[in-house]
Amino acid sequence: MLELKHIKKYYHVGDSVTKALDDVSVAFRKQEFVAILGPSGSGKTTMLNGIGGLDIYDSGDLVINGKSTKDFSEADWDAYRNNSVGFIFQSYNIIGHLSILDNVEMGMTLSGIGNDEKKKKAREALERVGLGPHINKKPNQLSGGQLQRVAIARAIANDPEILLCDEPTGALDTETSEEIMQLIKELSAERLVIMVTHNPTLAKEYADRIINFADGKILDDSNPFVEDVSQDNFELKKTKMTFWTALKLSFTNLKTKKARTALTAFASSIGIISIAIVLALSSGFQKQIDKTQGNTLAQFPVTISQTASKQTAPTDKVKNSNSKKVTAKLSQQEKSTHTNKLNKNYLNYIKNLDPELSKNVTYTYSTGMNLLTKNDGKVKTAQFSNSNSSNSMSGMSAAMASSTGIGTSVYPSSNGNNFLKKHYKVIAGSLPKNENDVILLVDRDNSVNINALKNLGMNVKDNQKLDFNKLVGKEIKVVANNDYYNKVSDNLYTPNSNLNDVYNNANNKTIKIAGILKVKSKSSENILSSGIAYSDKLTQDIIQTNKNSDIVKAQKASDSNVLTGSNVDDTTKTSLVSYLGGSTTPASILIYPNTFKDKDKVLSYLDKYNKGKKESNKVIYTDLAGQVSNLTGGLMDAITYVLVAFAGISLVTSMIMIAIITYTSVLERTKEIGILKALGARKKDITRVFDAETTILGVSSGLLGVIIAWLATFPINIILQNMTDLKNVSQLNPVHAIVLVIISTILTVLGGHIPAKMAAKKDAATALRSE
Helix, strand or coil, rough: EEEEEEEEEEEEHHHHHHHEEEEEEEECCCEEEEEEEEECCHHHHHHHHHHHHHCCCCCEEEEECCCECCCCCHHHHHHHHHCCCEEECCCCCCCCCCCHHHHHHHHHHHHHHCCCHHHHHHHHHHHHHCCCHCCCCCCHHHCCHHHHHHHHHHHHHCCCCCEEEEECCCCHHHHHHHHHHHHHHCCCCCCCCEEEEHHHHHHHHCCEEEEEEEEEEEEEEEECCCCCCCCCCCCCCCCCCHHHHHHHHHHHHCCHHHHHHHHHHHHHHHHHHHHHHHHHHHHHHHHHHHHHHHHHHHCCCCEECCEECCCCCCCCCCCCCCCCCCCCCCCCHHHEECCCCCCHHHHCCCCCCCCCCEEEEEEECCCCCCCCECCCEEEEECCCCCCCCCCCCHHHHHHHCCECCCCEEECCCCCCHHHHHHHEEEEEEEECCCCCCEEECCCCCCCHHHHHCCCCCCCCCCCCCCCHHHEEEEEEECHHHHEEEEEEEEEEECCCHHHHHHCCCCEEEEEEEEEEEEEEEEHCCCCCCEEEEEEHHHHHHHHHHHHCCCHHHHHCCCCCCCCCCCCCCHHHHHHHHHHCCCCCCCCCEEEEECCCHHHHHHHHHHHHHHHHCCCCHCCEEECCCHHHHHHHHCCCHCCCCCHHHHHHHHHHHHHHHHHHHHHHHHHHHHHHHHHHHHHHCHHHHHHHHHHHHHHHHHHHHHHHHHHHHHHHHHHHHHHHHHHHCCCCCCCCCHHHHHHHHHHHHHHHHHHHHHHHHHHHHHHHHHHCCCC
């Protein structure tokens, strides 16, 4: 079943040539115990290594079951060693950091045998060599004879056809040697056993056949065999080591060097710690900046009003004139006044604004509200405004009475509660549940604009204190135009004087104060005026109710003020119609971008609408927060990039250190590399083992670095709070943490990959001889 044909193996050292195998030809039976005797340096071990595929011959042919090995690739030799050959070495060559069960399983692991079958075969092999009671022990718990039995169990576990023994009793006492020889003798009844030994007594006692070797040649053969020419029936089963197996091997090895592994992981984590802390501080400061930006943008939103001021070129220097004529000129203010056409097309354009840029858009209207409230059983008119105006006002004064003012604010209906939650906290009642719920906003000292309370019909004095329960739940009636105004003549209307009947009308909309909210911080003050705040949806509902009312229709048809009878021009008439709820065109649109970067995108979106339009058709906006944006934009990003770049230097240092440590590990584990190769491990398997080790180190150092950096955020935050009054500045983003662990792993694997490739290229026979 095995034949060597004219095998030659020469070693060249300078000009000298050593003929380890000099035209050796010999054939072996399928089942026999062959002992090869000869002095040291005679070539017997070289022949054994050649049969086992550890040394590749220079010329000739090794034929296995009729299969020539002349064209074997490196992978074929690996598969051959794994499936067809079992090695028993004089020095046992047991991997010390694995249990004896894992050692026996290793060859089968490389074969890809399933876990259950692998464990079963390994246990059977250990029991067969008499180590059943010692299965769970470590190699350092066994005697020399027991270790050799482990080596025999490992050699036969994968059921090879050939068992190669290199001085199997050379390190054992006489009694143990006899036990081992008897065991090998039993195994030769099932397979071919070839043993190299210096002991002729053992050879004669146990071997079926003795071959004497000297100077690379066979001197004599006690029972020669001629191989029949037969058909090629040799099959190779490729070996395969999974990355999980490589991880397991590396992990168990690292466990035997806990202190060094821990120090290596810590040293490698320093770069990660540095970058993680920089990113944590950057994230925290950026949140502080975003918060400041958010508050600034809440106080100074992008505003689009019906009337705006446009940028005009500076006026020329005034020159003295001797002319006897007067020149009529528009003032600079009049020249810069621009009327925005907030038509349906433009409103739809605003609605299509990306909500990721601005979740809050408020529409304010110049419509008045017919409000009634009851205090101490007496019905009074109310208003959501600081103005002393009433619905009986005349001309432009009445028309321009705004629904907002000091003591009143409007918040966006689209995302109102989130807007309120961001800047305010509830101190009584609750957040509004719908547009019929209004809220009372107070400053940090619980103060509120006195006019806001007076406008609700309440008799209050300066510095008077009111219980929360007197305000929360207070109801205000919103009366429709048709119920509030009485027609006096075709073009004249007057408010109904019977306020009790109007108040009790079933058609009224009831709104109430749902809660009292306080600003969260000093930076939130002035975002909305202290006083009553309501959703812009409330005004929109009122307009829908009143836009087709009798008084609105009359005002649209008349050239006089239907409340006073005085004549009005077109501009005043339009304002009156809007005030009475007859116009769905907003007085202004307030856009609250999320950040300054988003604000710039919002402005670009608004500018896009104006492209190609005449000056009169353009819509001009006001951006009061623009100057702050120019000061802070990109500053934090620039600082972060610089600090991360400096911290990254330590990562490169860690990468170099990992390469050195991996190279050291390669040197320490040279014999293990030889053992794995003898068991059939491929180059890529050896590389994978060391790559797995650096992967473990990379993940460990990354996790350690992230954890230490996260723990460091607590004292950092305490120090910064004491120094700057800023809370929770250092905040490690989980995404940043995951990315840093990945980066740590990639860099350590790259750093250790070159030493891993060096390990894979080591010669198996040379590696086995190393100590």
